[in-house]
Amino acid sequence: MSLSKLSLPSNRTIVMGIINVTPDSFADGGRYDTAVTAIERGLEMIAEGVDIIDVGGESTRPGADRVSPQEEENRVIPVIQALAAAGAIVSIDTKRSMVASAAIQAGAKIVNDVSAGLSDSQMLSTVASLGCPYIAMHTRGNSKEMNSLATYQDVVAEVISELSARIADALAAGITKDNIVLDPGLGFAKEPEHNWALLRNLDALEALGYPVLVGASRKRFLGTLVGSDNPEDREAATIALTGLLARGGTWGVRVHSVKPHRDAIAVAGKFA
Numbered sequence: 001m002s003l004s005k006l007s008l009p010s011n012r013t014i015v016m017g018i019i020n021v022t023p024d025s026f027a028d029g030g031r032y033d034t035a036v037t038a039i040e041r042g043l044e045m046i047a048e049g050v051d052i053i054d055v056g057g058e059s060t061r062p063g064a065d066r067v068s069p070q071e072e073e074n075r076v077i078p079v080i081q082a083l084a085a086a087g088a089i090v091s092i093d094t095k096r097s098m099v100a101s102a103a104i105q106a107g108a109k110i111v112n113d114v115s116a117g118l119s120d121s122q123m124l125s126t127v128a129s130l131g132c133p134y135i136a137m138h139t140r141g142n143s144k145e146m147n148s149l150a151t152y153q154d155v156v157a158e159v160i161s162e163l164s165a166r167i168a169d170a171l172a173a174g175i176t177k178d179n180i181v182l183d184p185g186l187g188f189a190k191e192p193e194h195n196w197a198l199l200r201n202l203d204a205l206e207a208l209g210y211p212v213l214v215g216a217s218r219k220r221f222l223g224t225l226v227g228s229d230n231p232e233d234r235e236a237a238t239i240a241l242t243g244l245l246a247r248g249g250t251w252g253v254r255v256h257s258v259k260p261h262r263d264a265i266a267v268a269g270k271f272a
């Protein structure tokens, strides 16, 4: 089903709630690592007004080890089935085409790929045949090497040019233009100043003509700003950023908590 058919609100920034069914994600690792706790959290998110629930079964944090495809599927499929049955629009956060297919079969509607097709050579053609929306995020290298690849002359121009190449490949594989969402990939092969430059210049990325999703929630660059090593202490900064992004008309934010972000977006709506 295409993005426009998903009945997402078009008059405000949408909230994508994060559920990492993993023992080792940086901000919520281990908290929702069983199907039962992950489903409970998803149901809470629905009650709080989430627009999309992003379910992932493999940590993407820098340096993380990969899990087997079978383990990844075992983690996410029961959660996707339950939350889709409860009426949520679910996205699958995966770099693997096989997991993407299984997730869509289980009821997910969107594929969120932090490698934009670079990890799995079958991903773009698989998504094209699934006919579903595809979130293409900017990164460089894999999770082991990305920190060493965070060097740019002009981060905004380079991210746009590298994402444009990913879009060209996605279109060539048969993904339709109206099913592509772009993401600057904050924290992925980026130092704090790179993330801020991208956020200040989001309109340049938006000028490519695709919806833009921003995933800043509790990331290290916010910790650097507010002086906190604890991801939960970065929540207020994340909410402030959501308000600013909503004011600027960003399509969506990918966040760990839902209600505070819906509230920040409602406040921004009063300035529209």
Ligand code: PMM
Residues within 6 Å of the ligand: 018, 020, 025, 026, 027, 028, 060, 061, 093, 112, 113, 114, 135, 137, 183, 185, 186, 213, 214, 215, 216, 217, 254
């Ligand atoms: N960040 C993470 C994982 N998946 N997907 C998209 N589209 N954008 C992101 O910024 C992004 C992502 C890492 O953060 P997490 O461990 O809190 O999920």
